Every structure is written in structure tokens, then in C-alpha cells.
Amino acid sequence: MVTRKPVRIEIIEPIAEHRSKRGAAGAGGVPIRTRSLSCSHRDGGEPRVARRSWAGGESHVAAILSSMMKLLDWPGRAHGFAPHFHTEFFISVTLRGVCDFECEGLQFSAGAGQISIIPPFHVHAARCGEGTLYKGVYLDGPWMRRWLPGGDDRWNGCWRAPHVIDGGELADRLTQAFAHADETAISSVASMILRNDARFVAGARSSVAWRSRAMHWMQTFAFEPCSIEKTAARMAMTGQGFARAFRRNFGVTAVFFRKQLRLHAAEELLLQHISPAMTAASSGFSDQAHLHRELKATRGVSPTNYARYYHMIG
Template sequence: MPDRVEHRYGPAGIRLVTASFHSHHFVPHAHSEYAIAAVERGVEAVRYRGGTEHAPAGSLLLLDAEAIHAGRPAVAEGWDYRVFYVPPELLAELAGHRPRFTAVTPHDPALARRLARLHRAAAPLPALEEALSSVLARYSGAAVAEPAEPATVRRVRRALADDLQHTPSLDELAALAGMPRFRLLRAFRRATGVTPHGYLLQLRLRHAQQLLAAGHPVARAAADSGFHDQSHLHRHFRRVFGATPGSFARNDVQAGRRRGS
């Protein structure tokens, strides 16, 4: 069976994804939002925080914002899930602090069914906030302070973000950082989980996603985000998101677009 992904946009900027994956392997990537998923069928294997977690049907999948992860089928039939991609500011407001999930794949069939039901019904914001608060109460704590990022890595990240159209060589980035190439690679991967070029790809994909969500055509999203053409964008979208760029086109649910609507 072919893989299937559907994107919708709910209230308060929450992105709603319904997906059925049978063979897709996600490359390491991160989302700007928190991911809260209810697994409805099969089992997903998730590479996260240096280990591999398994999320069978009846489980939640809980990923922190900006956390590098990868996924693949853990059984021959793959897996189905419904995912809430929640803006960090909304989850922080509900928690009273910037939360960090303390469990990645808790088996909680009742809460998983509740989340799937709300997702399927495109529930209004108050109902979603109540359910998300239940997730936070059971499976989160205050975020642990991260080690200070090296100034050299921060300098390279800012340079990459400032010009998505340019693909700098490793020699160019090493000169900017003021260190040998392979020392920079090790430092950057240790701080971000990916190489500088992998980080640039994530920035480009995120920018393209934002343009598509705002209603811009795929050609515009590809050109403005630094991709060679639409096929280049399409290929990387498939590898990272398991979906085509067109599936990210704005499609607001009837529950309303913003808090209180």
C-alpha cells in the first residue's frame, strides 16, 4: 500500500497531520513545534535522544520542539498515527514553563483514543487545550537547561540562516568559524545533531513549509527557500516529511484559526 499523509491547520497554529506509513524511513530532522501523536495501528521505531523507542498502537509519541529524530516502520505493516504539531508558545502557556517530555512513547490507550477522537473531529481550541494539558500533566517536566552553545557554532548557524540561497563550502564555514574543517564538523554535530549542510537543508525546508502554509505556490516556495527547482524541493520533502510539498498547502479546519475563534 502507498504511504499517505494529510495536513490540516487547526486553531492557534496547531498543525494536524494524519498519516499511514508502510515503508517510509525518515531521515534525521527536527520540527519547530512539539509533536504529540496518537498511534492507531502498527509500530513505529523512533531514533531519539541517542536511543531507539518503539511506539505501538495505543501509545503516544511525544517529541520536544527542535529535537532531532528519525523514524521507520518497526513491523512489516508500518504504522498509522494522528499528530498534533503544537507551537512552543502554546504548550509553554499551558504548562506555565517551557516543557520537556519525560516519556517518549508512553503506552496510554485511553489518552491515545481521546487525542485521536479530537484530531478526527477537528475539535475547537478549548477541548484541545484540555487534552494537551492532560498530556503535560502525565508526561512532562520543566525543560532542562542545555549546555551553552559554542560561539563558533552559533556564528555558523546565523550565517546559514541569513542566506538560504547560498550553499557555502565546508572550507568557507571553517574560515568563518576560525577552526579546521573536521573540528567544525564535530563541534557543529555535537551541538545540533546534524552537519552544517544538514542544518541548512532543515532551514530551507522550514522556510518552504511556511510559504506553502501561507498559500504560496510550490515554485515560489522552492525558489525563495534556496532549492534548485520544484523537483529538488519535492525530493527532500519526501525524505524528511514523507509527503509532497502540495500536502502542506493551507487547509484550515472549521474549528477556527486562532485562539478564541
Template sequence: MNPSAAASHLTRWPLPGGQALEVLVSSEPERRFAPHWHAEWSIGAVLEGRCRFACAGRAQVAEAGDLVVMPPFALHTAGVGAQAFRMAMVYAPHDWLADRLGWPRDRAPGIATVTHDAAAAAALGDAAQHAAAQPLIEVVLATVGRLAGAPSAAWQPPAVTHDARIEQLCRVLQAADDAGTIDLRVLAAQVGVSREHLHRLFRSALGLSPLAYARLARIARAKTLLGEGHAAASVAADCGFADQAHFSRWFRRCFGVTPSRYLAGA
């Protein structure tokens, strides 16, 4: 594939109740996605090439013909090499999926899964690239229902750990509008540890620093605001980014498209 032809295209398809399916079709060699999470289920098909990714600390590889399913709020990153690469990703709201699959809304499977199913991957890719809503919905429901298994874990907010101190800090960092307002010494004192011990706890539990986590929370909040139709400039300011260019760079590193392209898809 010619790198100059690389592109990503995202669209949002309305669902009942004001929700939407987000569909990303990407053909971008030599890409690295920064660590991030989605509030939705991530269902993907590798159509060409290979993608190395890590989800919840586990390194995995997905190749052409593979299907990938990741639960909401699973912290992950990904990268592809110089070879030709194409993938189709669908982001589906948990409540919608739970209702369609007969799951309780407050419970969900929590394990990222990769499996080889060339026929299903091709069907997902074809429906995504040709904007065929009903075939896409059918393959998404079949894929998640088959790969995710029965719901067994309680529904949880982003990056929940078994450490109550980290969970408390995550809630504080998710609410921070600007990294400049975060005083790690104060936060550490609130949970009874030193600033240095706070960093060690956070990295051990989540694999990133408290400030990196806060930035990801702001980017995730920005994605929600863009989906509601807010202008990129106002979202950048509301979510504490230095300027719109800074916001745009980080948004694309995490979600594969710029805020303006995301708005166009919405």
C-alpha cells in the same frame, strides 16, 4: 494494511492570535523520515504498529497505545517497517501551550518522552481523525502537562549546544538562503578552526554535517512560508532549492506530506 492504501493527511486548525494546531494522520508502512525538527511541540499517538525513532541522539521505540511528546526544535528522525502502521501527530505552538499550562514563555521542558497510555492514545487518535477540535485540545494539554513536566530549561533556538562556536555557526546557517552561498572554509575561519575540524565539531554536537543542518533550516523556513499561504514554487525558489520537485521530495521526507498537500491543509 495494503501499502497501496497508505496515506498521510494534514490539516491546520486556527488558534487565537493567528497561530494554528497542525494535525497529521498517517498510515504509511515502510516510511523513513529524514532528520528534521519542528518549531512546535510534537504530540503523537501510535494507533497501530511500531515506530522506531531517534530524538536528540537517543534511540527510542513507540508502539501501539504509546504517546510521544517532543519539545520544539528537537532534531529527530523516524521509520516504520512493512507491518500495518497508523499514527496521529499534533504540532502545537509553544506560546499557546505555555499560556494554557501556566509556563513562562521563555522556559520549557526539553526532553522527549514516550509512555504507554492506550486510552489517551486512542482519544488523541479519535479526535484527530474526526476533526474534533475541543477534545483534541483537551488531550494535548493533558498529555503535555503530564509527560513534559515542569519547565526548567531556558527557551532556545534550534539545536543549541554548549559550544558557542557551534551556536554561532547555527545562526549563520539558519539565515542562508541557498547552500551554494555557504563557504565552509570561511565559516570555519570565523570561529578559528579548520574546515575539517568544523565538520568534526558539528557532527559531534548535532549528529549531522553543516550543509545538512543548513538544508534542514531551509526546509523549516519553507514550512513557515507555506503555512502563511505562499505558493510552493515561490517558496522553493526563495529557500534555495534547485526546483520544485527537489523541494517537494525533501519536504515529504521530513514532514510526511508534499508541499501541495500541506498548502491544502492550511
């Protein structure tokens, strides 16, 4: 007997200018395409991953559970997180110790009782010492559309926010909501934080069409060999020309961006209890060891232990 557990996932595509290390405008995104991954679990056997295709025939993998909310419960281990970005808003509250991080070239420290805000597609790195405890939540496009007025319009520009704020009562309420894994309470507090402390700045729109097309093909081929070369061909550009244009438009290299898409897809597969080996194969990594290195560097945990610290509610 086969029990099917379909997985519906969404990637948010950025179409706004990426902020440089000199402090120019920040990155934003707008939902343009949704892609799906179907996983079927056979009783007593290994989950089977089936790829689906668009009408055009390009295979693809999913990226974010649109009906769920992902939480992070950092256990207090010392760790440094290599530069990376998320396709969602990340909001966390530090419970003990200090977390130092760099976002878009600026240095920040979040101590006990302070709230950190990382907007989508903002490249950041972090370091926390032994004993530092914090809890965080990842808020995706469907959440934005539901909880923030004009959420769709805001994705057309970019976000500037104080990356660390004194939480006060909001920090207490967020901590309590995390403790009870209360999705509604977390959403309520998070929406207040973003309404009060995140600043939306309209992004330049002269290159929106190019960025939209580039992201469409980047996501289509992200999990295949020679993905950047295929994307360049679809954009009628040479590989070098596309690489230069991508960095100019997004502020990061196409290789770096592709790696983040692959990591994001791998995370959601691991949360569905897909084996690390199958996750690596399905999300574009050369093998399980490759996935292990990248996930350990940017998320602080191995594929095997990922679900111990990151989990879904909703």
C-alpha cells in the same frame, strides 16, 4: 485587484546541548528572533513572494505559522522517514498498526492506543508498515508560552521524555479531539501529556552565547547560497572551524541543520498554497526536484500532495 494574505511565521532557535546517540542531554530551544515572509495573491495569477530584510539588510524567509496549529493525518501507507527534526513538539497517537522509530539513537515502537512524544530538535527516523494509521500535532513556541507554565524558561534547557507512553484515557481524548479538529481540546490534552510525561532538564549554559549567535546567523543566511560560509565569516571563524564548533555544540552538522530549516520553511509555504516551484526557490532548494526528494524522504509526501496529509487549524 490585489488580495493580500500576509503570512507571519516564527522559528524557534535552540540554545541547549544536543543529545548524542550515547544518551546525553537532549536539545531545547528558546525564541530569539522572528522572521517574516509576505505572500500576495493576485486574482487569476501566480502568488508573489516578497522577501523582507532585517535592519542589517540580510534577507530571510519565514518558518512557522505562529497563530495556527499543524496536524498530520497519516493515511496508512507504508513508508520510512529519513532522519530529521522538527522545531516544535510533535505528539501523535497510533490508531492502528505499529510505528517503529529511532530518536537520538534509541529504538521505540508505538502500537495502537499509544502516544508518541518527539521534543523539538531531537533527530529521529521512523518506519510504519502498510495499514498503520496515526494522527499527530506540531506544537510551536507560541503554543508553549500559552499552555505550559514557565514555557519560556523551559526552552532554556532541554527536554527528556518517554518517547512512547500508554495513552489510555488521554489517547482516547486526543483521538476524539483530532477527529473534530478541535484546537482547544487538542491543546488541553497535549498540555496534560507534556506536564505529566515530559521531563525538563536544565541544560549547560557555558556556550549559550555562542549557540545563540550561531543560530542567529544560520537563520539569517539559511535560504541563500554559501550560507554556512557566510555564517562562519560573521562568527569570525574559518569554514572548517565553524563546522567543528557547530557539531560540538548542537550534535548535528551545520549542513544538516540548514536543510531542516529549509524544509520547515518550505512546509509552511506549501500550506499557504504557494506552488512547489516557487516554494523551492524561496526556501533555498536548488530546484523543485531537489525539494521533492528531501520532502518525500523526511515527510513521506511530495510537495504537490503535502497539504492532503498536513493541514492547519486555528
